[in-house]
Amino acid sequence: RKEVEQDPGPFNVPEGATVAFNCTYSNSASQSFFWYRQDCRKEPKLLMSVYSSGNEDGRFTAQLNRASQYISLLIRDSKLSDSATYLCVVNGAAGNKLTFGGGTRVLVKP
Amino acid sequence: EPEVTQTPSHQVTQMGQEVILRCVPISNHLYFYWYRQILGQKVEFLVSFYNNEISEKSEIFDDQFSVERPDGSNFTLKIRSTKLEDSAMYFCASLRRDMNTEAFFGQGTRLTVV
Numbered sequence: 001r002k003e004v005e006q007d008p009g010p011f012n013v014p015e016g017a018t019v020a021f022n023c024t025y026s027n028s029a030s031q032s033f034f035w036y037r038q039d040c041r042k043e044p045k046l047l048m049s050v051y052s053s054g055n056e057d058g059r060f061t062a063q064l065n066r067a068s069q070y071i072s073l074l075i076r077d078s079k080l081s082d083s084a085t086y087l088c089v090v091n092g093a094a095g096n097k098l099t100f101g102g103g104t105r106v107l108v109k110p
Numbered sequence: 111e112p113e114v115t116q117t118p119s120h121q122v123t124q125m126g127q128e129v130i131l132r133c134v135p136i137s138n139h140l141y142f143y144w145y146r147q148i149l150g151q152k153v154e155f156l157v158s159f160y161n162n163e164i165s166e167k168s169e170i171f172d173d174q175f176s177v178e179r180p181d182g183s184n185f186t187l188k189i190r191s192t193k194l195e196d197s198a199m200y201f202c203a204s205l206r207r208d209m210n211t212e213a214f215f216g217q218g219t220r221l222t223v224v
Contacts, residue, residue, distance in 0.1 A: 043201055100155075
């Protein structure tokens with residue numbers, strides 16, 4: 001089983017719709033969790049940290065389910081500018097370092 | 111807003127040559143990392159650096175690679191005798207405190223080995 005796994009997509013989303021996707025991790029001792037956004041050929045940029053209680057930042061909501069070992073990201077009222085690859089990043093999935101999932105590609109269309 | 115800076119943005123080198131990729135982490139950060147991303151693939155961990163020494167390295171980070179923090183501000187990745195398969199985007203990242211804080215990435219160096 002991969003240390004951090006994501007559905008690669010693409011998720012084709014009509015503008016204004018809601019999209020959600022998950023990321024699973026294999027190591028139950030993983031300590032912290034993040035969602036990053038990566039645009040084509042650019043560096044990953046932090047979207048949000050994921051807390052045990054779940055957290056929301058505007059149109060973005062992140063959840064952590066430790067029992068089932070996954071995190072989720074929900075995007076409401078999708079904008080064209082939300083088109084990107086969303087990277088799940090986990091600390092402690094494999095040693096004391098940040099481990100990246102393969103990314104989920106989201107395409108928001110008019 | 112403080113940021114991680116990397117130079118050069120693009121490096122083309124001949125197979126077998128040595129390259130040095132440079133990074134200036136955010137000044138009060140303590141942990142430094144190199145990652146790489148081959149085109150179309152996932153971001154892969156290379157090495158982490160803390161307290162002036164390597165704290166962890168991946169299987170990719172073999173004797174061909176080395177890192178240095180020569181002057182307290184720069185953080186460099188040296189690749190000796192480059193191979194075609196070293197062509198990738200190399201990202202430097204820094205963390206303020208520990209792994210529970212978020213990592214900030216530089217804009218990357220695109221390395222092309224010909």
